[in-house]
Structure formats: C-alpha cells, structure tokens
Amino acid sequence: MMKHFYETHISSSPHIRSKDSTATIMRDVIIALVPALLGAVYFFGFRALTMAITSVCGAIFFEWLYERVMKKESTLHDWSAAVTGLLIAMVCPVGLPYWVLLVGDFFAIVVVKQLFGGIGKNFLNPALAARAFLFSWPVMMTTWVAPGSGSPVLLSSQTEAVDAVSVATPLAAMHEKMLPDGSLLDAFLGNIGGSMGETSALLLLIGFVYLLIRKVISPRIPLCFIGTVAVLSFLFPQGGCDRLLWTGWQVCSGGLILGAVFMATDYVTSPVTHLGQIIFAIGCGALTVFIRYFGAYPEGVSYAILVMNTCVVLLDKVGIPRRFGVPREGGKKK
Amino acid sequence: MAFSFFGGIHPNDMKALSRKAAIRPFPAPEVVVIPLSQHIGALCKPLVKKGDKVTLGQKIGDSEGLCAPVHASVSGTVTAVEPRPHVGGTMVPSVVIKNDFEETLCPDIKPRESIDDLTTEELIAIIREAGIVGMGGAMFPTHVKISSGLGKVDTVIINAAECEPYITSDDRLLREEPQRLIGGIRILMKCFGLKKAYIGIEKNKPEAIQKLSEILGWNSDIIVEPLRTRYPQGAEKQLIQSITGRQVPPGGLPAAVGCAVFNAATAAAVYDAVWLGMPLVRRGVTVTGRAIVEPMNFLVPIGTSFEELIDACGMKDAPSKVLTGGPMMGIAQFDWSVSVIKGTNAVTVFSQEDLADAKDPRCIRCGRCMEVCPMHLMPLKMYAAERKNDIEALDSLHLMDCIECGCCSYTCPGKLHLVQSFRTGKQKLRDAAAKKKA
Secondary structure (H helix, E strand, C coil), X not given: CCCCCCCCCCCCCCCCCCCCCHHHHHHHHHHHHHHHHHHHHHHHCCHHHXXXXXXXXXXXHHHHHHHHHCCCCCCHHHCHHHHXXXXXXXXXXXXXXHHHHHHHHHHHHHHHHHHHCCCCCCCCCHHHHHHHHHCCCHHHHCCEECCXXXXXXXXXXXXXXXXXXXXXXXXXXXXXXXXXCCCHHXXXXXXXXXXXXXXXXXHHHHHHHHHHHCCCCCCHHHHHHHHHHHHHHXXXXXXXXXXXXXXXXXXXXXXXXXXXXXXXXXXXXCCCCHHHHHHHHHHHHHHHHHHHHHCCCCCCHHHHHHHHHCCHHHHCCCCCCCCCCCCCCCCXXX | CCCCCCCCECCCCCHHHCCCCCEEECCCCCEEEEECCCCCCCCCEECCCCXXXXXXXXXXXXXXXXXXXXXXXXCEEEEEEEEEECCCCCEEEEEEEEECCCCCECCCCCCCCCCCCCCHHHHHHHHHHCCCECCCCCCCEHHHHHHHHCXXXXXXXXXXXXXXXXXXXXXXXXXXXXXXXXXXXXXXXXXXXXXXXXXXXXXXXXXXXXXXXXXXXXXXXXXXXXXXXXXXXXCHHHHHHHXXXXXXXXXXXXXXXXXXXXXXXXXXXXXXXXXXXXXXXXXXXXXXXXCECCCEEEEEECCCEHHHHHHHHCECCCCCEEEECCCCCCEECCCCXXXXXXXXXXEEEECHXXXXXXXXXXXXXXXXXXXXXXXXXXXXXXXXXXXXCCHHHHHHCCHHHCCCCCHHHHHCCCCCCHHHHHHHHHXXXXXXXXXXXX
C-alpha cells in the first residue's frame, strides 16, 4: 500500500470560514461613502476630494507610524484607518486647512484608537472624537462654504475657500427658532451649507441602502436614531414653526443622517444586543434634539453619539438573548 | 414546516462533488483495525486474543454499563490487540484482524421471518448486541437512548438533515435504500409504542424527499419534513426545535421534551440488526473534497483505514487537511492510518485552496456571532472571558450550552478562533468545578 508523507494541517473545527472579513466590511463602508463624497465634490469643488485623500493618507500614515514605533503587527490591511480618515474629512468643513485635518487624523488614530488597544478596543468613535477635538479651532470648524461656490482649483487655501461665499447652515437658523431659508428639497439633495459629507441626505441614504444590502449594518440604529429626532421635532417644534417643515429640516440638515448611518453604527462603539442598540439609538436621537434645542452649538449629533458611546458598556448588559431551552421569565414555554 | 431555529449559517454545501455517486461496496482490505472504543461510554474489553480465528460479524469486544459491543467486519485471524491511532486523536486499544477473504459469516447471524412477536426488551437487547450507536457522529449507544426514553418519548425523529457540507452518505442511503430506513423507523416506533415518526430532510436533497414521499404517501405514519437548508439544521436540539417547536432545556436530553432523535444511518442499522441479524460492521462513508480525484460514497467495513479510502478515490495534489466528517465539526487527522469507525460518515480531503488559516484575529464587536448562534449565546463575550480566564463570567454566559457547531467561527469577520477558545473554556470550567469539589 502507498504510504503518504504529506504535511497536512491540524486545527480545531470549523475548517471553513466565510469570505467576509474586517477588510471587506471596511471596504463596503468606503464604497457606501462614495456617493456622498462625489456629492461633496459636486457641491463644494475639488477641494473636497483633496481633503478626503489627505485625511485618508494621514490616517493610514499615523496608523503605520504608531504600529511601526510600538513594534506592533500592522493592521493597515483591514482598511479601518482609511475609513476613519475618510469619515474625519466628511465631518469637517471643506475649507479647513490641511494641517488641522491632519491633527484630527493623529488624534483619532493615535490617541482614540491605538492608545486604547487598536481596532475593536476604542470606546469612542475615532472620527467623532477627532471632530470634537478639532473644535479647539472653533472658527475654522464652523466656517461653512456655500454649495456651488467652491473653488475648482486643487489645493486652494482656506482663505480662498472662505472668500468664495461663506454661509450659515440651516441648523444655525433653527438654533434661533426659525425655519431656514431655501427649500427643503435643496436640503434633501444637499444644496446647503455644512460639513463636506453631511449635506446630501439623498446620497447618504444611497450609501445606507448599500450597507443594508451588503448586510454590513442592520437598520436598527439608523432608523431608531433618525426616528427619535423626527418624533421629538414633530412633537416640539420651536418658534411656532410648521410641524412638518420643522421636522423635515431637522432630519435633513446637519450631520444626522451621516451620524446615524455611518457613526452610530460603528460596531466597536455601539452595543451588540438588539435592545441595547435600540436604547443607544434612541438616546442618540434624544440627546441630539436636546443639544440642538438647548446647547450652545447648533448641532448636537456628534456629541450625542460620543456621550452614548460611553454608555455602551452598560447597554451591552441589557437584552441578553434568552437562554436556549429556558422560558422567558413570566412567559409561557414555547 | 411549522417551526424554525434561531441563527445558523448557509455555507457552500459542496455536496455536488459526491451526491451523484451511488453507494458502492468498498472491497474489504487485507487488514482491519477495529478500535475498542466506538461509542460514548466505557471502553470494550477484548473478547479475542492474538492468533484467534474470527468470523464476519463475531463479537470481539464488550463491556458492562454504558457500552456498545464491537464486531469483526471481516473473517480472518487476529494479529494483534494493541493501541492504535484513533480518529479522536488519541491511541485506543484496537483489535487488528488479517482478512482471509473467506467472508465466513458468524453462525449467530440469522435473518428473522417475523418481528411481530418481539417485545420492546427483546428489541433493545438485539440492538445492543448488534453494537448500534448514533451514526451521525456522536456515537451514543442506541439501546441506551431507547431504554432511557421509554415512557417519556412521544415523538421519534429521524435525522436525515445532513446539514454538514460535503457529506452525502445519508442522502444516498435515503435515495437508494429507503426501505431499510423505513423498516428501521418502524422498529424504533415499535420500541416506543408510537404511531408516528418524522424524518427531517434538508430541502437541498429533493430526490431523497421525493423518493420517500412517493413510498410513504401523504397519509403515512411516517411524516417526511422538508427542512430549510441551514446549518446546523441537523444538530439534535435544532432539529427537535424545527420539527416540534420544543427546546431541550440546558444540560437536558431530548427525552426531557419527549423526543428521541436517531440518525438515518442508525435507523437502517437497526433494520439490519433486527431483520437480518447483522451487527453494525459496515457503514456508508463519503470520500470527498477538492483534493480527491473522484469523490465517492462507499459502504465501508468498519476498521478500514482512511489511507485506503483516499487511495481508492485518487488524490489530485498535495492535500492540505484530512478530516473525519465535514468541515464544520470534523476533526483534522495527522495519521492517515486511522480507521473508519461507527461514527465516521465522511473523509474530507482539503486542497491547498481550502485552507482558511487566520492570522492576527481581532474582534471588531460586529455581533455577527450572536446573530448566527443557534444556542442563543454571546460568543464574543465568551471569547473575551476565556481569554481573561474569567471562570465566573464563562459560567454566567452559559458556555457549557455551546454545541460547538462552528457558526460563530465561520461567520466572524475578525477571524477569531471562537470554537477553539470555547473548547478550552469548557475544560477550564470542568477543572474549576473539580477543584471546588476537592
């Protein structure tokens, strides 16, 4: 009989793995952001693109540098740094100087992510924490450029961009308890002032649908988050404004949809149980409205998510799945 | 199908490789190595010694208590009774028989004309003497399952789900020998005094479903239940849930919810034992995998080595892994001289491209492991607790409920070695419990 001397592998079962990996998930998130990024280029000019590229490169560079210096295994292949970099660009005004953007990348990757142990260990969303940190330069972070006025010249400076046309965001108006000028349709399409990636509800929703189809996220958090904001806005319109219009503007302006779809759904910084996710999302929505109504800043999405990020440890303890074969307390056994 | 189970996965089932190959009797090899442990329970004591002549079907090992005897699968001479490599990864005392190719049948083996007069006790005794164990892989002695379930069981379920990828031996059995299966089911029903039984088959086996439905008709005492194709549909607890909607309580046996589950091959073996008087000496084995030239379904004498089976089908290039069973729950083998035993339903040989080694696993808390866990567990938390040696947390997360089906590991995008960690964790829990007792 033939004798075999092949070197075969020994390992614990299962011996097959699904093709999905952290890298494919992160790649899907980037693909889902592409429509909004293209929209940013359309509305704010090519500087939007160079901002995005700079931020992605910056985030990747800082991740590489940290892991190199600390002699850790490189995690560049998982694409997560690229996602963080892209998201940071999306939540900043298009005219922000590049160096400020890079400070944000550094803060997100090194301080928020790596110092807490790298991917999967950070308790705050890196991109949002970076945005909060960048408000150390409040004027730069709130100098909004009107859509359609962006300089087409690559690498144009902040002053040029500001010279374009500086504009107030719809939220600033609503902060004064007034409905913004312009049409709600413009807000839905993205023809309003705001951070690079947040203005077009439509394009963000296309990304949302893509993430749902690819099963990267469940609709639970985005729907509960946006739903809570909508319900609270509808119930408590301010300044005697029309309920429906007020609700529409609250939902379509600011970073709500970007935050609800791309930030609050961040696996690492959101709860894992279904009930935990629902409470998390409702909390995000309620805090958003609270900050928008009563805070010093007109926008509250990023702070709402950051606050709820800190509750994730607790929210992970609710909604634990019912043990197999044990009836729910008080319920009848199936 | 009225019910379903939570979670599960849908991997590529790869059954196309071997599902068209009809079952062929595998020629008895020159030497068979029959382990004295092919069941859950006490090791058999050898009843033969070196130099003894044995006949085909002769009992060569037995013991008291929870045990199923083992029989010679060929006639010939015992050349050794010694420890040999076992598919479980250890050395197990085994009887080595040199085949004389006479196929002299054991004189005790006599077919029965009628089984109507047999009592439940007699049937159980026949099943025990035939050495029948659960042939789906768990190898729990069938006579114990029956006798412990008497009076409690109201539903007999035949597990023909065959949800594990690659394997087609039960599929072929259903299509080619439905009468053996049905005959076996009727005997099992008779044991429990029941008028009804279910056969659970995944919908990816339409020929088998059609064949059985045709034979049984629509108004039969045996009901064919087509099941959603979803791994682990054939896991005992999930199968019971799919068919009856009942959930086996933690640590409990199926009898706790009135069910007794038998693998399709087991039922066929019961038929052989009761009607033909034939003990369990052969079983269906699928030899498959992308490194195999011609994947086959064989009827293999127990004790045939994996090496011979693989040689018979041909090997393409350097294989990367040899498994007993399928890729989800199969055990990787390092020694190809291991024998086919009563629970071996497949030999799966992976090619290099099948390797799924994961480097640098990291949890990104996506929660997919929870979405697929058919036991409603939280694998990501169990993993973290195991890494931290947090025994209390492991216990409160119900680690022991884990059936090691592998859905979590399969689906994990961070490529964590979840099931491996849970096996370690279970041992840690057992050690801690033993320490507490001491």
